[in-house]
Amino acid sequence: MPAFPLSAADLSRVLARRAHLSAQGTTVYRAAHTTETGGVFALDVAADAGVLSLYADLTPAQEQELAALCGEAAGLAGVYLKRRPVEARHAANVARDFLSPPGPVWGEARPEVTALEQGAAFLIRPGSDLSVGLFTDARPARAWVRSCGAARVLNTFAYTCGFGLNAALGGAQTVKNVDLSRKVLAWGQENYALNGLAAPDTDFLYGDVFEWLSRLQRRGDVFDLVVLDPPSFARGKSGVWRSERDYARLAAQAAAVTAPGGRLLTLLNHAGVGGAALERMVGAGLHGAGRRGRVTARPGAGEDYPGATHLKVQVWALD
Template sequence: MSRSASSLVELLRQARERRAPLREDPHTTAFRLVNGEPDGVPDVTVDVFEHLHVVSLYRDFTPDEERALLEAVESAWAPRSVYLKRRPKEARHLANVAKEQLAPEQAERGEPVESLVALENGLRFLIRPGQGLSVGLYLDMRDARAWLAGQVRGLTVLNLFSYTCGFGVAATAGGAKRVLNVDASRRVLDWGEENARLNGQPVDRYDYVAGDVFEWLGRLARKGETFDVVVADPPSFATTRTSRFSAARDSAQLAEAAARVVAPGGRLVACCNLATLEPRRFEAMVTEGVSRAKRKGGGMLPLGPSPVDFPTSPSHPAALKVRVLELP
């Protein structure tokens, strides 16, 4: 093994050691094992779900570079199964035309995994590593989901851009009276229903709504329906039949529409995962949107990813921003 290869193996082993608090937690088997440059491995993340390792590449690696990285992963951790995701900046444009190249359905190393169940804070989530670039759970939201579960007993929750309903499962586990999940994709909502059932939670199809989030927010506002907590966790970019969303451009518009359905004394949980949108700018956009809805936002509680598995550095700040506003 060359010196550079052995040093990469050592960096990967050190990254694993830094996650000891998570590795030793029997209630959580899903966490980030490598977070790019802060772990000494630029342009690479590795997420672990039980025995499954998902390696993501954020630039175009040569075949030799990919092979060297995967060999180092095998040497450092001896994983049972490794899946590979290629995420260059243009990946979102290529996702439909080059899906197999970006997110191979087959395992890159080790045994194939059609699906498995991973734990997060004692809750069970279904992971499907061959289903595309996203495998079923965004790990940087673990602490935010835990916070939500501790806040919603007896309350109503609206979960926007719900994906596989991680926030919905956490809210229901925390004793929420009702959770309404909204996403453009029926497929991921079905997945969310599976997650609920995995945790012994009742499933009412009326609370898993497929459609454009902005259309549904308008519909709910016209009906005068409100929620004690509204979670808005959009992708950085989203396109539906009737709208195109960009976090950099439309975060204020989303905050305005969401604030209109927050009950008096309720809370808006505004999220953004666009790395290039700076926290202060995001906060200003959220505040502007709430103001346009003729609501006053009190305080702004910051939440974010766990520093245990999402370390940062001056050149690699956290992409995720979560801000909780009280709306009197």
């Protein structure tokens, strides 16, 4: 058996650094980040369920040992496994059960749990593919959305609508969530209902984001805040999306539905695109749309992602 980068005592010390989060109303978070585990694994916690992400090849016995170590150290009921090789995103559709086994690798089954992020409730499904319902590194960005005071919000690439939910909790009068998956939009509606919010179908827009941006522009709809949280790579009706090539075009279309004095929240999780490159792309898109803007904040990843550089987040104030 290999010597894991953390002993049980070391892992307990890492977990203790997050102990204050639950007292602040957050029970879904990154319990151990790759920068703390020698790049071998990450552990996410959602209520009493754990999600163990592996970035190294281990034998089944080693996986079991590591899952048990994490589950016992964190006091969890069950631990689910996510194998994340470099090619995981491209293999997800053909090797789904291998990359994300639907049952726990250790402990009891927790097919669905309710967890809190700064008091907001989310349904987390630990055995649901590689993404379990919330990207916890964007917690500071969601907190910013909740506190920014925007009255009209457009949340694109909405996934389970975490940004839209926080906008609504923050008092937004209008929130529209757009995604190409009916499944995740329905999941988002469940999150709304869990927090006592109305979730009419008209606020959950199914379809290609670029097509919806064009449609909203033709209708004359404008928003005080537009959230852009695209994947780094995707295939859709508009063709193949590559963030390093297409983000400027996305920013231009978003600017066309952003009210004067409004804001863009731009996010990108792509190791090959730095913050400066993202800023240049968004700036080029704004220029192409005849708008000007400046970055006023960079929320970044949360404190439970020490040393993380993967997530780029920028708040743009437009003219």
